[in-house]
Amino acid sequence: MNTLPESIMLHAKGLQEGGVLSPKEFLHLGSRAAVDQAFSRLVKAGKLLRVARGIYAVPISGRFGTRAPSPEKVIKAMAEQSGEIVVAHGASAANALGLTQQVPIREVYLTSGRTRKLMLGRSEILVKHAPRWMLALGSGPAGAAVRALAWMGPTHVGESLMSLHSTLPSIEWRALAASRGALPSWMAQAIGKEASRD
DSSP, X not given: OOXXXXXXXXXXXXXOTTOEXXXXXXXXXXXXXXXXXXXXXXXHTTSSEEEETTEEEOOEEEXXXXXXXXXXXXXXXXXXXXXXXXXXXXXXXXXXXXXXOOOOSSOEEEESSOOEEEEETTEEEEEEEOOHHHXXXXXXXXXXXXXXXXXXXXXXXXXXXXXXXXXXXXXXXHHHHHTGGGSOHHHHHHHHHXXXXX
């Protein structure tokens, strides 16, 4: 019979990079105090990383020692576990869509859940609650376009939309144009104006 830490590590080793664990998953193996203590010991031993309260990940071992798993993979696993929508921040979206050359210094994600900070090694990642309209089109190009436009702001919305109109796949452009009713009026108006050129 495996000890509590062995059972936790056995489960952890079966996860892909970025997979997350929660003490709640192991309450069938012992009391809450015993499970919390086992997690605490595994963190001290360097076998697990405490990402946030009640969320742990396995460090990745490689030729050059161990490192934290990639933030994108941890965020994706957390979203799957919690059922939240988690997407890249508008600054990252604007950069990815070619609307700005600026590369965000800090990693920020937007979520339908609560705001929290994650620690992955020495990196701090902010997962920030966002209004529903920012997440309505999901993580695809049309959703990224909404967040990029929100970040660019009303001053640059016209030129940004001209660029997006020519670079977004037509199905994504149509999805963006069709979502106007859920967006802030300055953005909806600008999208309508650009869409009328079709």
